[in-house]
Amino acid sequence: MLGGGYYYFIHQKEAVRVVAGDYLPEVKEAQKMTDKEIKKAEQKAVDASKFNMVIKPEAVFETGDQAGTLYIQNPEHNAYPINVVITIDKTGEEVYSSGALEPGYEIKTAVLGQKLAKGDYPATATFSIYDPKTKQKRGQVQASITIKVLN
Template identity: 30%
Template sequence: MSKNMKALIAGVMIAIVSLLVAGCFQSGSKEREYQFAEDAKDGEYVRPTRVPGQSEDQKEPSYFTIQVNAGPTVSRGDNRCNLMIGNPTENEQYVKVKLILDDTGEELFCSDILKPGERNAYVDLEQVPEAGEHTATAVFMVYDPENMEQITEIEASVLLTVE
């Protein structure tokens, strides 16, 4: 077999594997259900927020941008996790973030108040689950900066990997 033929076969195999890998990541993505901001970066999306108790016809939806790592990791021997939570500067409200394990409801982390423009790349989990993949929910509690009353909550699914 000639070198050109071997190179062609290798190229076709690499292309097929690349398409299969890309298809797996897209079909498993939970982010498809969210509306992305025009200038979105990895892990950033917007969702409509409403004041609890208001019906849809009482108020036009407003938007609040959140930042979170959809696939954070933590080592079993350490509690430092790359959750990468943030409150982008375009938001006007404050936010507090909790990470809750879906299967037990256990709270793994709760942040301090984040003002617009503040973020935490790494957080210390209160407890680290057993090794493996765990579905969790990042709950963004949005607060009015004037009276510090909670306005709403926004939830984002994350897949926590414990190594």
């Protein structure tokens, strides 16, 4: 019996075929997208990547410890929630943080996080942009603003 198996493998004329790896399966239900569908998908991707920041260049406070006019808007057409942090340029001190601001929401008045003396304060508003699903930061943009404390 052993000799028969030896004879079979030695005199076998067909080559043994070894197949390795995966191959792309045949197409089933997939259909080619129309030009209109492709343009719609492309526009959706472009719209999702758009971001407009809106902030008035001047925030006015009667005194440094009372609510004043600070206008920040996250327009409804933006795809991302934001957080806006304002820091004084000269010192780097953070004087305001908006907290989460979803698209379609705005801030018209605010109280600073620390009391400022009378004067004008050049500052920077940093808009941090977050992914609405994962809540992870996706990027940031900045704008100049002047904080005016009148008394």
